[in-house]
Amino acid sequence: MPKIVRFHEAGGPEKLKFEEQPSRQPGKGEVRLRVEAIGLNRAESMFYHGQYVEEARLPAGLGYEAAGVVEAVGPDVDKNWLGKRVSTIPAFSMNQYPMVAEEAIAPVFALGEYPANLSAAEGAAIWMQYVTAWGALIGIAKLTQGDFVIIPAASSSVGLAAIQIAKAEGAVSIATTRKNSKKAEIAALGADHVIATEDEDFVARVSEITGGKGPRVIFDPVAGPFLETLAQVAAPEGIIFQYGWLSMEPTLYPLVTALVKGLNIRGYTLMEFTQNPERLPAAKKYVFDRLADGRFQPKIAKTFPFAQVVEAYQYLESNAQIGKVVVTVP
Structure with missing residues (x-):
């Protein structure tokens, strides 16, 4: 059996x-x-x-x-x-x-x-990785050429998929990982910038990379206290996707920062797209076509x-x- x-x-x-x-x-x-x-x-x-x-x-x-x-x-x-x-x-x-x-x-x-x-x-x-990233970055945020996007926990399969999607759309990816040990490989896999958050000044590096503008899109599975830091670096009227809880720590809503900047901080899972028969076909076609021609790997x-x-x-x-x-x- x-x-x-x-x-x-x-x-x-x-x-x-x-x-x-x-x-x-x-x-x-x-x-x-x-x-x-x-x-x-x-x-x-x-x-x-x-x-x-x-x-x-x-x-x-x-x-x-x-x-x-x-x-x-x-x-x-x-x-x-x-x-x-x-x-x-x-x-x-x-x-x-x-x-x-x-x-x-x-x-x-x-x-x-x-x-x-x-x-x-x-x-x-x-499917988990590419549709999760596509739904947030393309389906909702409409990521486009020149956008800055922060991708925490970038060594995950979803993080790497987000890097590939950002590159395909002409956006600038700012990947994060906790330690320096993964930086070189994440960069080799397509990230435009990689920040080791335990070894570098994250806020200063983001400001330097974006010319002080901050990223319009943040795609975060970590949550916890890091959300306040992400809100701090986000561009005015930026969007922060919380699609996971890797930190397993209490996650407080950064109210003052969100009010001042007009931020959109939203929970998100790929089920918004995979359980919707009107939205899923576009995601499947986008991913399939780019896997078939080698743009995604x-x-x-x-x-x-x-x-x-x-x-x-x-x-x-x-x-x-x-x-x-x-x-x-x-």
């Missing part, structure tokens, strides 16, 4: 267990995937730690991104999907559709074909075999990676 990864209590990666489950037939609006690769995300770590925006219904599976081959379709699903190599777009609940498995049921609306020039591992490393930090899922999530939580952590399924 195919294996799935579940956890029966909240905690660290060591709580993840392999279990067998019978093959399921997909229902209405569903397909069954033979999984070839799984992209890991910080959301899943927060999910099994009990810190995610959605509470796990125990025992729970996990995982948003799987690449594989459609081997069965529901009674109302177009049979042309059969045999196609696809990957899943995070647009659903992990409680209902967990992807860390050898075989997975997925909603057909959350499938995306990926270009033939990508491997399955790369196919599992595209997903960066895989490290791959693990399926048997080492626990080690893979431990590596994800180490923050040592630059890019995506991927699990391959034999």
Whole structure:
């Protein structure tokens, strides 16, 4: 029987267990995937730690991104999907559709074909990162040539995707990382400027780079006290996206700075686009076209075999990676 990864209590990666489950037939609006690769995300770590925006219904599976081959379709699903190599777009609940498995049921609306020039591992490393970045930077902020955009935690897969999108649009990316050790590689991956926030004067460097104007767009997954600093450097009428909570620290709204500058500080997740059938097609086309012609290239930090899922999530939580952590399924 195919294996799935579940956890029966909240905690660290060591709580993840392999279990067998019978093959399921997909229902209405569903397909069954033979999984070839799984992209890991910080959301899943927060999910099994009990810190995610959605509470796990125990025992729970996990995982948003799987690449594989459609081997069965529901009674109302177009049979042309059969045999196609696809990957899943995070647009659903992990409680209902967990992807860390050898075989997975997925909603057909959350499938995306990926270009033939990508491997399955790369196919599992595209939708979360590129659609998250596209929705904020293009879909909402309308990033354009000459804009300055700050990208904290830039070594993450989403951060690297944001750098690529900024470059594609002619914007100037200001990437941040905590220490100097990742600066050179982030710059090599396309960032126009990289600031090590623990080793440099962040406010002074941003002022120097932007000529005192500040960035119009800030795309931040860190939150915590850093939000006040980001508001301090933001351009008047700038927009700050808070799409994560990596700091796990209290996040106070910088009211006075926001009032004086007229800032738009908003929460954001990619579900604003992936769960909206009118908005998602534009994101998919934008990402697919640039992956197909080579303008975008997903960066895989490290791959693990399926048997080492626990080690893979431990590596994800180490923050040592630059890019995506991927699990391959034999």
